[in-house]
Amino acid sequence: MSGPSKYEPKSAIERWLDTRLPIIRFSADLMDFPTPRNLNYWYTFGGILAFCLAVQIVTGIVLAMHYDPSGAGAFNSVAQHIMRDVNYGWLIRGLHANGASMFFLAVYLHILRGIYYGSYKAPREVLWLLGCVIYLLMMMTAFMGYVLPWGQMSFWGAKVITNLLGAFPIVGGPITTLLWGGYSVDSPTLNRFFSLHYLLPFVIAAVVALHIWALHVPGNSNPTGVEVKSKSDTLSFHPYYTVKDGFAISVFLILFAVFVFYLPDAFVKADNNIAANPLVTPAHIVPEWYLLPFYAILRAIPDKLTGVIALAGAIAVLFALPWLDHSKVRSMRYRPTARIYFFIWIFACLILGWCGGQEPNDAIIKGVAGPTLVDYDINSVTWLSRIAAIYYFVYFGAITPLLGLFEKTLPVPDSLYTPVLSHPAATPAGAVAAPETKG
Amino acid sequence: MVRAVSIRAKVSLTVADSLTQDASDHGPADPGRRDFINILAVAATVGGVAAVAWPLIDQMNPAADTLALASIEYDLSKVALGQEVTIAWRKQPVFIRHRTPKEIAEAVADDHAPMKDPATDASRTKPGHEQWLIVLASCTHLGCVPTFAQGEYGGWLCPCHGSVYDTAARIRKGPAPKNLYLPDYAFLSDTKVKIG
Numbered sequence: 001m002s003g004p005s006k007y008e009p010k011s012a013i014e015r016w017l018d019t020r021l022p023i024i025r026f027s028a029d030l031m032d033f034p035t036p037r038n039l040n041y042w043y044t045f046g047g048i049l050a051f052c053l054a055v056q057i058v059t060g061i062v063l064a065m066h067y068d069p070s071g072a073g074a075f076n077s078v079a080q081h082i083m084r085d086v087n088y089g090w091l092i093r094g095l096h097a098n099g100a101s102m103f104f105l106a107v108y109l110h111i112l113r114g115i116y117y118g119s120y121k122a123p124r125e126v127l128w129l130l131g132c133v134i135y136l137l138m139m140m141t142a143f144m145g146y147v148l149p150w151g152q153m154s155f156w157g158a159k160v161i162t163n164l165l166g167a168f169p170i171v172g173g174p175i176t177t178l179l180w181g182g183y184s185v186d187s188p189t190l191n192r193f194f195s196l197h198y199l200l201p202f203v204i205a206a207v208v209a210l211h212i213w214a215l216h217v218p219g220n221s222n223p224t225g226v227e228v229k230s231k232s233d234t235l236s237f238h239p240y241y242t243v244k245d246g247f248a249i250s251v252f253l254i255l256f257a258v259f260v261f262y263l264p265d266a267f268v269k270a271d272n273n274i275a276a277n278p279l280v281t282p283a284h285i286v287p288e289w290y291l292l293p294f295y296a297i298l299r300a301i302p303d304k305l306t307g308v309i310a311l312a313g314a315i316a317v318l319f320a321l322p323w324l325d326h327s328k329v330r331s332m333r334y335r336p337t338a339r340i341y342f343f344i345w346i347f348a349c350l351i352l353g354w355c356g357g358q359e360p361n362d363a364i365i366k367g368v369a370g371p372t373l374v375d376y377d378i379n380s381v382t383w384l385s386r387i388a389a390i391y392y393f394v395y396f397g398a399i400t401p402l403l404g405l406f407e408k409t410l411p412v413p414d415s416l417y418t419p420v421l422s423h424p425a426a427t428p429a430g431a432v433a434a435p436e437t438k439g
Numbered sequence: 440m441v442r443a444v445s446i447r448a449k450v451s452l453t454v455a456d457s458l459t460q461d462a463s464d465h466g467p468a469d470p471g472r473r474d475f476i477n478i479l480a481v482a483a484t485v486g487g488v489a490a491v492a493w494p495l496i497d498q499m500n501p502a503a504d505t506l507a508l509a510s511i512e513y514d515l516s517k518v519a520l521g522q523e524v525t526i527a528w529r530k531q532p533v534f535i536r537h538r539t540p541k542e543i544a545e546a547v548a549d550d551h552a553p554m555k556d557p558a559t560d561a562s563r564t565k566p567g568h569e570q571w572l573i574v575l576a577s578c579t580h581l582g583c584v585p586t587f588a589q590g591e592y593g594g595w596l597c598p599c600h601g602s603v604y605d606t607a608a609r610i611r612k613g614p615a616p617k618n619l620y621l622p623d624y625a626f627l628s629d630t631k632v633k634i635g
Contacts, residue, residue: 156583156599159581159582159583160581160582160583160599161581162582163580163581163582164581166582177500177501178496178499178500179499180501181499181500181501181502181505182501182505182529182530183501183505183508183529183530183531184529184530184531184577184582185582186505186530188501188502188505192499278527278530278531278532279525279526279527279532279576279584280525280584281583281584281585281586281597281598281599282598283586283598284598285583285598285599298600299600299601299614301614302613302614303614303616304579304580304581304614304615304616305616307614359601360600360601360613361601375612375613382601
């Protein structure tokens with residue numbers, strides 16, 4: 001897709017370097033990369049995510065300079081030292097802690113865009129799989145980062161999540177002990193989580209490099225789902241998409257700044273401002289918002305091992321998506337039926353997220369008691385989670401494969417260029433048709 | 440007969456080949472010898488990697504000083520009838536509950552009720568000390584500390600995922616698979632217990 005390199009070394013030193021380490025050629029080719037001309041703002045989240053990763057790594061390295069990863073000192077080094085005493089510590093931690101939420105917000109929109117426009121379909125399966133790996137690594141990193149302030153939610157979050165592995169017969173117990181380094185979550189656990197929390201972002205960065213490599217082999221997908229057919233379908237990545245991504249990052253930064261400066265504790269549970277106490281579990285423990293849907297799936301199932309398998313399955317099914325969807329049409333723009341089920345699926349995820357934040361026995365309609373079925377009142381958060389979880393899996397396991405066989409799709413345009421030209425906004429046709437030729 | 444002779448001839452030839460190969464690098468390649476070297480190299484590498492990997496994995500297991508926190512003693516006279524204390528043993532919470540006769544009666548009455556992890560009340564305590572229920576205070580689901588006097592069986596309710604335990608700390612409802620675990624303990628006297 002990228003074609004032969006157009007870079008020509010301009011000076012003697014560039015020529016000298018080009019025959020030894022063609023790094024300038026590599027960068028120039030990246031900037032020149034032919035990108036479909038019809039990418040909309042949903043396609044800017046890749047750039048936003050790269051920005052988020054950079055923010056987390058930079059702020060994280062700085063925080064590590066002031067953090068004490070011991071069970072005795074961790075809580076005070078964050079709550080007292082970093083937040084009150086270190087110059088601008090409050091700002092750097094605010095960026096890092098809220099940055100995690102921003103990162104997940106962006107990654108969810110990026111994933112939803114991928115599903116809506118069928119970006120995972122051939123020949124981009126490996127690109128999609130690498131994205132799923134990044135998402136998995138992000139969850140692990142975020143979980144271990146959440147443990148580091150060593151407050152009550154940190155401690156009990158660590159306990160609950162590490163105990164998930166204990167559900168597996170035979171190997172579960174030894175693996176949990178291996179993670180804890182003791183009889184329970186304790187100072188050794190915190191130490192190793194700190195070490196791994198520092199390591200994993202660099203692993204993520206490496207997989208991101210592979211993700212971009214896998215992107216640059218077939219090139220970007222686009223909202224029509226029609227492959228690029230000629231040079232006139234594309235624009236050079238720079239300046240067209242550097243500017244578009246840059247604008248999107250600026251808008252995203254406004255939202256980020258609102259949280260950092262005006263709502264810095266919006267995502268912090270009050271209990272996490274109490275130092276970790278292994279003898280008392282907070283009355284209401286919930287994970288961070290971005291893990292709530294999975295937490296609701298876990299709780300919906302009355303058996304421990306099955307619950308853990310369902311939790312893992314909810315993530316694993318994303319990896320299988322390229323092979324579950326057989327539709328010849330890539331973009332849901334031309335798949336009206338698939339679109340409806342997809343939006344219901346988003347709604348089910350939001351329901352699961354809401355359920356994950358409630359108590360399992362809470363009534364949906366207050367003051368009404370229904371019959372009890374499989375341990376829970378049918379008018380309870382648990383049953384709502386069960387219904388939403390069933391839809392979650394049915395969507396991937398049955399609806400998606402069946403739609404590929406039976407769906408009546410809309411006609412797909414001949415080229416990604418056609419809808420651009422026929423769009424009402426394209427009236428001064430010459431101006432829009434070939435912007436790259438206008439000096 | 441002729442065939443057997445020819446095979447023997449071939450074998451001796453092979454041995455001769457491999458002997459001469461030591462002296463000369465340009466001798467005919469012997470597949471058997473090559474395979475042997477390959478297997479040896481791979482086996483040595485796998486063995487070496489495993490030998491290095493094990494210390495790297497095992498270092499994550501509890502260290503000797505962590506394991507040294509073995510046993511504690513507790514004076515039960517501090518726990519009044521109907522009261523419960525939570526103490527730390529090996530950094531894990533342990534409930535010591537002074538059960539009322541009513542609670543014991545309820546637990547015994549349910550001995551043969553359908554349960555996920557069936558156990559009689561007697562098997563949950565020491566003979567002659569039925570009023571003392573000593574259990575690890577970690578929900579067998581995901582390790583939270585359950586709260587007493589909640590849930591429909593008069594025992595504990597886990598705040599995390601809603602597991603309900605009865606007055607003998609047996610699992611009665613919810614996702615937990617097992618009753619609350621019993622630590623190893625012994626009564627040193629009527630008012631003194633040694634855990635661990």
